[in-house]
Amino acid sequence: MTENTDQSKTTVSPVVAPSKFSRVLSGFLNSPFAGMTPWIVMGFINGPGRFEEAAAVAFGLSLLFVLGGHKRGSKIKFLEVFDLVYFSSMVLLAQFAAASVVDWLELWGGEMTNIALVSFAFVSILIRQPFTMQYAKESEPEEMWDNPLFIHINYMITWSWVLGFGVGAIAGFYGDYVLNDNNNFWTGWIIGLAGTIFAISFTEFYPEYAVAKEMAKAGEDAVPQSLMRLLDWVPIFIIVTGVAGLVTDSTSTTLGVIIIVVGVVIKLGMRALSPDNKKA
Structure with missing residues (x-):
């Protein structure tokens, strides 16, 4: 007598660790830099004859980052909503506004972009909800959200963006209004870029610095950078x-x-x- 025995075979799919590129992309989409990128791009592309292209690229990036972040499980942020509303409005103006309006936007669009973002960041501080807080909460446990140091760090980072884009807006206004040159090397490019890089540098530097400083105050073995x-x-x-x-x-x-x-x-x-x- 032959006994047939069915043996069940269980196939276990290997757990594939996310690639370095995937980790970097996720980190970018879950940081304020993603929400800032369309504004930076808009500010640098915009110029005589380029407003329509600048608005379209900025809107496309805004939509891409929202969809990419949502696909990875991130919540939609206030800054992302503001991005979509602002840049979709700019696209509509580029398509349907009178030629004189588009000419005005080509001249002042960069300053408008900086002022709009400065206003958004400043209002978020006024209502005691610094916009970077939503991003920070995705990388910190919930028990940290009410921590005074956590809140302080986000206020400081948000202020750095107010300063960075404020510098760009002032420089751009000087170039356009005083020098009558919205493509000036210094006021249209270098000074604004310096303000942006400062804000990026501060965003990267300050959290670790503030934590180490607080630990040192408490007598722990920590040395701030x-x-x-x-x-x-x-x-x-x-x-x-x-x-x-x-x-x-x-x-x-x-x-x-x-x-x-x-x-x-x-x-x-x-x-x-x-x-x-x-x-x-």
């Missing part, structure tokens, strides 16, 4: 500014070279003053 770290981007930015000035003929050869040399000197000086270098 040097505030010099907040300026790590400055010398490279100066060097790139000099190179850009030379390549685009926005500066004289002499001035471009001087700017590059100043950037190199500052870089070497910061390296010499670095706490890590002193320890070595």
